[in-house]
Amino acid sequence: MTESFGALNWSILGIYIVANLLLGFIIGRKINTSDDFYLGQKQTPWWAIGISVIATYVSAMTFLGAPAWAYSDGLSVIALHLNYPLVIMAVIIIFFPFFYNSGVASIYEYQEKRFGKRARGxxxxxxxxxxxxxxxxxLYGTSLVLSFITGVPVTWAIIIVTLIALIYTMMGGITAVIWTDVIQSVILFAGAGIIMYALISTGDTSIGESLSTLKSQGKLDPLNWDFDITEETTIWSGIVAMTLYHITVYGTNQMMVQRTLAAKNIGDAKKSYLLMGFCAFFIYLFFIVLGVLFYDFYQGREFENSNTIILQFAADYGMPGLMGIIAAAVMAASMSSLDSSFNSLSTVATVDFYRKYLKTDATENHYLKVSRLFTVIFAVIIVFPAIGYHLFSEGSILEVLSKVxxxxxxxxxxxxxxxxFSKHTSENGLIVGTVSGFIIVALVALNSDVAWPWYCLIGATANIVISTVASLLIDGPSKRYSEYTVIGQQRYFKANNLAEKEGGWYKVPGRVDRVNYLLFGFFLVTLAFLFSIQFLVS
Structure with a gap:
């Protein structure tokens, strides 16, 4: 691929990488404390945070992995991604008030307030x-791109990409993460748009003929109503299992939530997530349709690594500078996820462990240095499993990521x-239940054909049941709801005459902002749209 990449493409890629590093350097000059590194100065606009949330989770895993997955499984893959409106509703109604009102940097501080230090740890x-x-x-996905276009071995590409993302993350913290994500999103979707246009315009048949052929091959069936839990892409795994999975991703994942804590107020934090709630379906549908159309274009031919299909098409198309744009888009978008990961891992390690147990009374400058050191440490650690994925994984990286x-x-x-929600769960019972839940998921994974989307439901159910029973046996029933439950918070607000809203948005958990009803209606419309597809294509 090196020979065909050319000076123009190399220039585009090089300029884009330098621009990311330069932005990190500029923002890094304003980072003076550890809180600046974790949360910025709470001045980031909600739309930038929202785009950053989209870029971090969509990123190159979708750019590469979604077409690869749809190439093999067809339009049914969308079933796993139609649940985002339900997910965002749950997160902003229940999770956000707890995290934002407490002013924490690590969302896992909540577990200590609710249960204790061991639960938080x-x-x-x-x-x-x-x-x-x-x-x-x-990281593995990003390195595939670099290797594909340059011929550099994937292992070396993993190291190079890690260094690039590490440098600007160390300098600029969460603010650099958010603003580089915004820029990277524009490039990512511009590149995807060009690919879609090229794919439609260069085919030997009309789009209508292609869709008819794909339908006859079973590639345009978006809703699989089968109750078989050994199948991954059924409507039930999408609405039930993957809703719980994505609630966990968006509600209990420090990497996703941390940027919303940098919002000016809880209203802005909620609006940033609502952007994802309304946009995610269209984004995933776009990339999944790309994969289905690639199947028609390449007549279902097998690729040595299906994740490179979109890159192969860009190379075959031959538009000057397109490979440079695509390479820059995929690399930069992937690095946007890596920088978020580095920053959030550093935050949790510093706040939840170092600052709490090793050095409790140091200066802000000291904690800032430690945060940057942890950023380096985690960057080094992540390299090793990335090499493992390269050696042992051949399927869609989006699927691999979801399975992990x-x-x-x-x-x-x-x-x-x-x-x-629990009244009686104690810290002792919670630890017993959590460990037991892990064991049960492992046993199910190793000894059954149950599809991975159901692991979240299985693990959570086991955890909840065993934790509740163990708490009652070990510590006995509790006389009242904790202040840090939903009911406890509602009673606390009422007893202390606190305003439930701020700027028109609820601060108390469990209260439903009006826009959520619109979001639920949007979910029903997308479901109806997918159902109608089978009748729209003849």
């Missing part, structure tokens, strides 16, 4: 492990669900 540790593994998948996360999200979901 447990959930923080679980998240760190899962984030390292998922970030490694992202599915082993951990059940524990996180169970811990936060019990924190928000």
């Amino acid at each position: 447990l959930v923080s540790g679980i998240w760190i492990i899962s984030q390292i593994m998922s970030s490694a998948a992202i 996360g599915s082993y951990f999200v059940g524990a996180q979901m169970g811990m936060f669900f019990l924190g928000f």
Whole structure:
């Protein structure tokens, strides 16, 4: 690929990488404290945070992985991504008030307030492990791009990409993360738009003929109503299992939530997530349709690595500068996820462990230095599982990333669900239940054909049931709801005559802002649209 990449493409890629580093340097000059590094100065506009949220989770995993997944499984992959309106509703109604009102930098401080230090350490540790593994998948995906276009071995590409993302993250903290994400999103979607136009305009048949052929091949069936839990892309796994999975991703994941804590107020924090709620369906549908159209264009031919399909098409199309734009878009968008990961891992390690147990009374400048040191440490650690993915994984990296996360999200979901709603769960019972839930998920994964989207529901259910029973046996029933449950918070606001709203947005958990009804209506419309597809194509 090196010979065909050319000076123009190299220039585009080089300029874009330098621009990211330069932006990190400029923003880094304003970082004076550890709070600046974690939260900025709470002056970031909501729309920038919202775009950053979209860019971080969509990123190159969708750019590469969604077309690859849809190439093999067809339009049914969209079933796993139609749940975002439900997810965002749950997160901004229940999760955000707890996190934002407390003014925390690490969302896992909530677990200590609700249960105790051991619970906080447990959930923080679980998240760190899962984030390292998922970030490694992202790093692997990015490195595939660099290797594909330059011929550099994937292992070396992993190291190079890590260094680039590490440098500007160390300098600029969360503010650099957000603003580089905004710029990277524009490039990512511009590149995807060009690919879609080229794909439609260069085919040998009309789009109508292509869709008819794809329908006859079973590639245009978006809703699989089968109750078989061994299948991944059914409507039930999308609405039930993956709703819980994504609630955990968006509600209990420090990487996703941390940027919303940099918002000016809770209204801006909620609006930033609502942007994802209304946009995610269209974004995923776009990339999944790309994969289906690629199947028609390449007549279903097999690729050595399906994640490079979109890059192969860009190379085949031959538009001057297109490979440079695509390479820059994928690399930069992937690095936007990596920088978020580095920053959030550093935050949790510093706030939840170092600052709490090792050095409790140091200066802000000291904690800033430690945060940057942890950023380096985690960047080095993530390299090793990324190389492992390269050696042992051949499927869609979006699917790989989702599978990795599915082993951990059940524990996180169970811990936060019990924190928000349970009256009797104690710290001792919670630890017993969480460990038991992990064991049960592992046994299910190793000894059954149950599809991975259901691991979250299985793990969370086991955690909730066992934690509740163990709490009653070990510590007995509680006489009242904790102040840090939903009911406890509502009673606290009422007893202290506190305003439930700020700027027209609810601060108390469990209260529904009006826009959520619109979001739910949007979910129903998307479901109806997918149902109608089978009748629209003849």
